[in-house]
Amino acid sequence: MKTENQKAWFFVLPVLLLVAFNALIPIMTVVNYSVQETFGDNLFFWEGLGWFEQILRSDRFHAALGRQFLFTFLILIIEVPLGIIIALSMPKKGIWVPVCLVTMALPMLIPWNVVGAMWNIFTLPDIGLLGYFINNTLGIEYNMTRSPVAAWVTIITMDVWHWTSLVVLLSYAGLVSIPDAYYQAAKIDGASPWKVFRYIQLPKMKTVLTIAILLRFMDSFNIYTEPFVLTGGGPGNSTTLLSIDLVKIALGQFDLGPAAAMSLIYFAITLLVSWLFYTLMTKDDAK
Amino acid sequence: MSKRSIIPILYILFLMLPIYWLVAMSFKTTNEILSGFSLFPQTFTLENYKVIFTDPSWYWGYINSIIYVSLNTVISITVALPAAYAFSRYSFLGDKTLFFWLLTNRMAPAAVFALPFFQLYSSVGLFDTHLAVALAHCLFNIPLAVWILEGFMGGVPKELDETAYVDGYSFPRFFVTIFLPTIKAGVGVAAFFCFMFSWVELLLAKTLTAVAAKPIAATMTKTASSAGYELGLLAAAGTLTIIPGAIVIYFVRNYIAKGFALGRV
Numbered sequence: 001m002k003t004e005n006q007k008a009w010f011f012v013l014p015v016l017l018l019v020a021f022n023a024l025i026p027i028m029t030v031v032n033y034s035v036q037e038t039f040g041d042n043l044f045f046w047e048g049l050g051w052f053e054q055i056l057r058s059d060r061f062h063a064a065l066g067r068q069f070l071f072t073f074l075i076l077i078i079e080v081p082l083g084i085i086i087a088l089s090m091p092k093k094g095i096w097v098p099v100c101l102v103t104m105a106l107p108m109l110i111p112w113n114v115v116g117a118m119w120n121i122f123t124l125p126d127i128g129l130l131g132y133f134i135n136n137t138l139g140i141e142y143n144m145t146r147s148p149v150a151a152w153v154t155i156i157t158m159d160v161w162h163w164t165s166l167v168v169l170l171s172y173a174g175l176v177s178i179p180d181a182y183y184q185a186a187k188i189d190g191a192s193p194w195k196v197f198r199y200i201q202l203p204k205m206k207t208v209l210t211i212a213i214l215l216r217f218m219d220s221f222n223i224y225t226e227p228f229v230l231t232g233g234g235p236g237n238s239t240t241l242l243s244i245d246l247v248k249i250a251l252g253q254f255d256l257g258p259a260a261a262m263s264l265i266y267f268a269i270t271l272l273v274s275w276l277f278y279t280l281m282t283k284d285d286a287k
Numbered sequence: 288m289s290k291r292s293i294i295p296i297l298y299i300l301f302l303m304l305p306i307y308w309l310v311a312m313s314f315k316t317t318n319e320i321l322s323g324f325s326l327f328p329q330t331f332t333l334e335n336y337k338v339i340f341t342d343p344s345w346y347w348g349y350i351n352s353i354i355y356v357s358l359n360t361v362i363s364i365t366v367a368l369p370a371a372y373a374f375s376r377y378s379f380l381g382d383k384t385l386f387f388w389l390l391t392n393r394m395a396p397a398a399v400f401a402l403p404f405f406q407l408y409s410s411v412g413l414f415d416t417h418l419a420v421a422l423a424h425c426l427f428n429i430p431l432a433v434w435i436l437e438g439f440m441g442g443v444p445k446e447l448d449e450t451a452y453v454d455g456y457s458f459p460r461f462f463v464t465i466f467l468p469t470i471k472a473g474v475g476v477a478a479f480f481c482f483m484f485s486w487v488e489l490l491l492a493k494t495l496t497a498v499a500a501k502p503i504a505a506t507m508t509k510t511a512s513s514a515g516y517e518l519g520l521l522a523a524a525g526t527l528t529i530i531p532g533a534i535v536i537y538f539v540r541n542y543i544a545k546g547f548a549l550g551r552v
Contacts, residue, residue, distance in 0.1 A: 002376060002377055002378040003376065003377055003378070004377070004378050004379070005377040005378075005379060006379050006380060007379075008373035008376075008377035008379040008382075009373075009379055009380075011369035011370055011372060011373035012369075012370045012373050012374070012385065014366040014369070014370070015366050015367060015370040015389070015429055015433060016385070018362075018366060018422070018425050018429060019389060019392060019425065019426065019429055019430065021422075022392075022404075022422065022423060022425060022426040023392050023395070023426060025403070025407050026400050026403030026404055026407055027395075027403075029402075029403035029406060029407070030403055085294060086294055086295055086298050088291075089291040089292065089294040089295055090295050091292065091295075096292075098540045098541070100295055100299070101540050102533075102536055102537060102540050103299050103302060103303065104298070104299065104302065105536050106302065106306070106529070106532070106533060106536065107302055107306075108483065108487075109483055109486065109487065109529070109532025109533070109535070109536060110487065110525075110528060110529050110532065111486065111487045111488075111489060111503075111504040111528050112487050112488070112489055112504075113489050113504050113507065114504060114507070114525045114528050114529075117507070117521060117525060118305050118306070118308070118309045118525055119305060121308065121309065121312060121518060121521075121522065122304070122305040122308050122309075126323075126324065127320060127321070127323065127324050128308070129304065129305075129307075129308045129326075130304070130305075130308075132324045136324075161301065161302060161305065164298075165302070168298075218393060218394045221396075222394070222395075222396040222397065222398070224396070224397065224398050224490060225489055225490060242396075243396050243398040246396070246398050247398050247401070250398075250401070250402055251401070251402070256402070259402075263396070263398075266396055267394070267395055267396065270394045270395075270396065271391060271394055274391075274394055
């Protein structure tokens with residue numbers, strides 16, 4: 001039982017002040033822009049909810065949002081099962097455990113634009129290892145600056161490369177917390193490997209998988225740097241995800257009003273979906 | 288070696304290939320890279336690394352990054368420790384709401400904040416300082432640090448605190464001499480994740496700096512565009528950005544998996 005103590009607020013105060021400084025002031029700036037029109041010279045005019053209406057009705061926004069959902073959907077459907085499979089087949093003890101953990105965590109520690117640049121030189125059709133292999137050894141035409149399909153395959157593969165390890169590490173943490181006695185009991189009962197997975201391992205991984213899915217959702221939905229460096233949103237607009245489109249409007253065209261309105265809609269969607277995920281995945285615990 | 292270990296082996300191979308390619312390229316001359324495909328460097332050269340270690344505009348990028356990342360880690364952990372203690376030990380008005388609100392800050396797309404951050408930090412006179420980037424990264428690192436530390440502290444029985452008070456310890460003395468050593472694994476894990484997310488983030492770091500505090504990752508994009516296609520140099524710079532992460536990960540290898548597992552959602 002926790003003690004009730006209102007003085008605990010003093011402990012939380014520094015965190016509150018620092019995060020509020022970083023979160024509230026910028027978000028108020030964005031709200032402020034989203035309801036105004038400017039022609040430069042720091043002159044602002046009241047615009048009301050016009051920008052929100054314009055964004056919500058624009059085909060460009062719908063297309064970018066659609067691509068964003070497709071991207072995140074593909075990421076989750078590939079990385080989560082793959083991560084679980086790899087975690088299940090990892091050794092539980094011995095010298096190979098640290099080797100696996102360190103090598104697997106490595107991609108997550110590389111700066112995001114380096115990840116993009118690295119995959120760029122890896123997939124160049126004439127001098128990149130993967131690009132050369134696919135084009136010349138397999139004889140399949142592969143050039144992501146020309147083909148939208150190739151560009152999509154590349155950004156998905158890059159993200160799988162970059163972030164599957166997060167799911168692996170978390171699932172693995174859940175798996176090693178299962179006492180041996182559980183497995184022995186399952187063996188005595190003659191449970192099949194599938195039954196062991198379904199009734200012992202999966203329930204034990206539930207908490208960590210919830211965290212993994214939530215983090216993967218948030219981060220893949222907000223992804224910007226890696227695909228931007230890799231494809232620049234091209235060819236055409238085929239890989240222009242929501243955040244890339246947002247930066248184009250905000251810093252490229254300097255349309256502050258529409259960009260601010262779009263930011264708020266974007267943030268609201270992320271919050272809403274995260275909340276849905278969270279509620280759905282923790283629903284059973286409440287009972 | 289069992290049959291199923293083929294899966295992690297294949298996966299690690301897949302992870303290592305692009306890294307191998309980056310490292311191999313960093314040892315090639317630009318001529319060799321552009322002249323055609325070669326699996327190994329034909330004329331092994333350290334020229335690319337020499338450029339980076341002798342040109343201040345390059346190596347200062349690394350120093351800048353390391354300064355603001357360390358600064359951020361220290362700030363995040365220092366303020367997160369008491370807050371995590373409060374969340375794990377006491378209930379107070381609005382505690383659950385506050386905890387959830389903190390976590391929502393991880394969901395904000397950095398792209399949303401780039402421009403307002405620039406204006407905010409310019410108006411308080413911190414633009415182009417290491418402190419600006421360190422403070423800005425607190426937005427997503429403090430919530431994460433509180434979350435992880437709270438998980439670890441929750442695993443420490445309350446009796447520890449009570450016994451210490453009965454023995455006449457003051458709160459600060461108890462916290463530093465007894466409590467901190469008990470959760471040092473948690474502090475390590477939290478520091479690791481703060482380091483990681485601050486090290487890999489570029490958008491905010493780039494927006495908030497111009498010259499004096501410019502991170503290495505931003506130096507790379509600038510040089511790539513101004514000097515044409517110096518792939519070898521780019522690859523060497525990229526290779527060097529992997530090393531700090533690799534060192535840090537080696538030290539916390541036994542705790543990384545635990546870090547998230549103990550946090551609560």
